[in-house]
Amino acid sequence: MKYRCKICGYIFDEEKEGKKFSELKEDYTCPMCFVGKMMFAPYEEEPEEVKKSKRIFEHAVLFDEKNLGVAKDDSVCIDCGICKSTCLERCGLNFGEDTSKCLTCGQCIMTCPTGALKPKSEVEKILQAKKEGKILICYTSPAIRVSIGESFGYEPGTFLVGKLIGALRNLGFSYVLDTTFGADLTIMEEANELKERILHQGVFPMFTSCCPAWVKYAETFYPEILDHLSTCKSPIGMEGIMVKEYFARQISVDKEKIYTVAITPCTAKKFEFKREEIAGTDAVITVSELTDWLKKEKMDFQKIEESSFDSLLGEGSGGGTIFGSTGGVCEAALRTLYYFLTGKDYTAENIEFQKVRGYENVKEATVKIDGREIRLAVVHKISAAKKILEDVKNGTSPYHFIEIMNCQGGCIGGGGQPKYPEGMEQTFKEKRIAGLYKRDSETKIKAAYQNPDIKKIYQEFLIEPGSEIAHRYLHTTYKSRR
Numbered sequence: 072m073k074y075r076c077k078i079c080g081y082i083f084d085e086e087k088e089g090k091k092f093s094e095l096k097e098d099y100t101c102p103m104c105f106v107g108k109m110m111f112a113p114y115e116e117e118p119e120e121v122k123k124s125k126r127i128f129e130h131a132v133l134f135d136e137k138n139l140g141v142a143k144d145d146s147v148c149i150d151c152g153i154c155k156s157t158c159l160e161r162c163g164l165n166f167g168e169d170t171s172k173c174l175t176c177g178q179c180i181m182t183c184p185t186g187a188l189k190p191k192s193e194v195e196k197i198l199q200a201k202k203e204g205k206i207l208i209c210y211t212s213p214a215i216r217v218s219i220g221e222s223f224g225y226e227p228g229t230f231l232v233g234k235l236i237g238a239l240r241n242l243g244f245s246y247v248l249d250t251t252f253g254a255d256l257t258i259m260e261e262a263n264e265l266k267e268r269i270l271h272q273g274v275f276p277m278f279t280s281c282c283p284a285w286v287k288y289a290e291t292f293y294p295e296i297l298d299h300l301s302t303c304k305s306p307i308g309m310e311g312i313m314v315k316e317y318f319a320r321q322i323s324v325d326k327e328k329i330y331t332v333a334i335t336p337c338t339a340k341k342f343e344f345k346r347e348e349i350a351g352t353d354a355v356i357t358v359s360e361l362t363d364w365l366k367k368e369k370m371d372f373q374k375i376e377e378s379s380f381d382s383l384l385g386e387g388s389g390g391g392t393i394f395g396s397t398g399g400v401c402e403a404a405l406r407t408l409y410y411f412l413t414g415k416d417y418t419a420e421n422i423e424f425q426k427v428r429g430y431e432n433v434k435e436a437t438v439k440i441d442g443r444e445i446r447l448a449v450v451h452k453i454s455a456a457k458k459i460l461e462d463v464k465n466g467t468s469p470y471h472f473i474e475i476m477n478c479q480g481g482c483i484g485g486g487g488q489p490k491y492p493e494g495m496e497q498t499f500k501e502k503r504i505a506g507l508y509k510r511d512s513e514t515k516i517k518a519a520y521q522n523p524d525i526k527k528i529y530q531e532f533l534i535e536p537g538s539e540i541a542h543r544y545l546h547t548t549y550k551s552r553r
Contacts, residue, residue: 075114076101077165080130080152083111103152106159132158132179133170134188139345140175140338140486141188148187154179161479162288163454171552172291174453176284176477177338177357177486181496190338190487193354194364197332200353201243205330208318209239210248210310210384214336214395214482215358217506221489222362223372227499228506233377238365239334240378248318249380250333251387253310254394254403255519256528257281260545261303262407262519263536265472269412269443274298276448276463276470279400281305283343284477286549288453294551296463302546304349306394307333307340311351312544313384317532321383330354334361336395336485339477348547357487388522389511396504397451397481398427398434401474405438405445406518412441417518428508430480430501433459451476451484480504 074083074092081103085091092111099108130152134143158164161178180188201207216232225231236247265277280286280301289300304312311331319326333340333355340355356364365372380386390403402424406417415421426436427447432455436447448470450456456475462468478484480500491499516522533541 073114073116074111075129076103076106077110077112080150082114106156130155131187132173134173135170138170138173138175138191140191140341141173141177141180142191144187144189147185149185151184153182153184154188157182159454161452161454162284162477163457174284174287174477175339175342178478180338180486181484181488181490190357190360191341192360192363193341193356194360196354197330197356200330204328206246206324206328207244207330207332208246208248208314209244209332209334210250210253210307210314211235211239211334212250212307212336212395212482213254213387213392213507214485214488214503215334215361217395217503217510218336218483218488219358219362220372221491221499222358222366225373226502227491228502228504228509230506230510233379234372234375236380237375237378238361238370238372241370241375242364242368244332246318246322246381247378248310248314248384249386250306250310250335251391251394252384252522252524253306253308253313253387254391255387255522255525256309256313256545257303257306257394258390258400258403258407258519259525259529259536260309260541261301262404262411264301264303265404265408266411267537269445269471276468276473277301279404279472279474280547281394281400282339282476282478282482283337284339285453285475287339287342287552288477290549290552292553293460293464294553296460297549297551299463300549302542302548304545304547305340305343306391307335307352307355308343308349308547309545310384311344311349313351313528315351316544317528318384332356334358336482336488337478338486348549357485358489359487362489382524384524384528386524388516388519389514390518391522392514393507393511395482396428396507397476397479398424398429398449398474399481399507400476401427401447401449401472403519404472405440405447407520408445409440410518410520412443416521427474430497430504432479445472446470448473450474451481452479453477483507 132154220229220231278300315326344352393399409417427449434449483503
């Protein structure tokens with residue numbers, strides 16, 4: 072009798088081992104991937120003629136053409152099962168043949184040893200839009216400007232926003248905007264939402280809603296807690312709709328002539344913008360797609376002339392910049408919440424955030440604002456969130472505000488980022504995080520409410536956080552996917 076590990080595919084053959092599987096100790100672990108005995112199942116090999124008739128992937132995660140974020144090249148897959156073990160360890164998922172449960176987070180891409188897994192490219196869609204005469208407008212996420220250089224010989228964490236913008240202009244984008252502005256919009260709405268829940272005894276805890284993989288996970292596995300999620304769209308969700316509904320008017324261009332592209336570290340964003348509740352972005356490309364595109368165009372990134380973002384939806388605050396790191400959304404929200412509750416400017420002296428920074432998978436903190444204690448939790452890596460989610464589901468959670476990011480390290484660890492050398496994952500991620508916080512320390516505008524461009528868009532268009540028009544364009548809804 073044979074037994075196969077459900078995760079990596081290792082076969083325990085009773086005949087070869089000279090021992091029955093049932094006789095193994097309960098603490099037995101798979102010698103390949105170290106999961107427990109309970110992850111083995113009886114196994115019967117298929118006849119040789121069946122094996123020869125088609126290539127069978129017994130150990131790899133199943134992907135189909137409907138997957139919006141991840142593409143698989145079967146010709147170079149060695150069926151090692153690392154993708155499956157990654158999915159279990161990082162996302163807590165073992166969804167078998169039910170591919171609809173894939174979060175499209177792309178963490179399997181980062182650990183695939185052969186390059187069989189890649190972000191599903193949308194570059195050809197952009198080139199086609201350019202041929203059709205569309206005006207190309209892109210917006211760049213904070214996390215990519217500390218990682219893009221890795222593919223061109225720079226040290227991880229090097230902040231290269233000027234060269235990034237220059238490269239995008241060389242590729243044919245007429246306008247290059249900063250998704251950090253979208254992050255500030257998200258914070259204005261999210262901090263206001265949290266304030267309203269605090270003042271009017273709303274539903275607690277409130278979860279952040281910036282990570283599309285986390286949102287899909289909640290909809291799929293914890294639909295009972297969806298009223299705990301902030302209704303705010305992600306920064307890219309807000310940026311895209313504001314380009315179509317506000318920026319287009321400011322530059323006197325018909326929005327139908329605009330083709331909007333989000334440049335992100337995240338493959339799950341490709342899924343997010345196919346949701347009917349989210350509109351405004353026409354295509355999403357990841358850092359790895361962008362670097363492949365630049366190399367195909369034979370651009371020498373180190374020699375590219377630096378440029379700057381276009382105005383109107385200009386650069387965001389330091390708080391918007393640290394969105395790319397675990398704990399950054401929580402910190403940015405609390406900087407603005409402090410102002411909303413007290414009417415006073417946030418300073419490093421009156422509220423301290425060190426406990427929500429760092430690389431631990433679960434971080435907790437309690438801050439005091441205007442005499443109120445606000446309990447916080449920050450989680451990065453979905454599999455680490457199980458207890459917190461169960462407590463919320465059971466009504467026993469002690470927190471007021473919880474940030475969850477699917478990817479370890481936050482967006483700087485997204486599935487569309489440059490891959491790191493073996494054994495260097497944490498080192499690369501920590502350097503990327505340090506690059507974002509360094510930029511925050513150098514930025515004079517620390518919080519969303521201080522951003523003059525944010526003030527302008529509310530004065531001219533959105534009126535105030537939480538207004539009817541703000542809800543129409545900047546908020547969303549969720550649905551059970553169970």
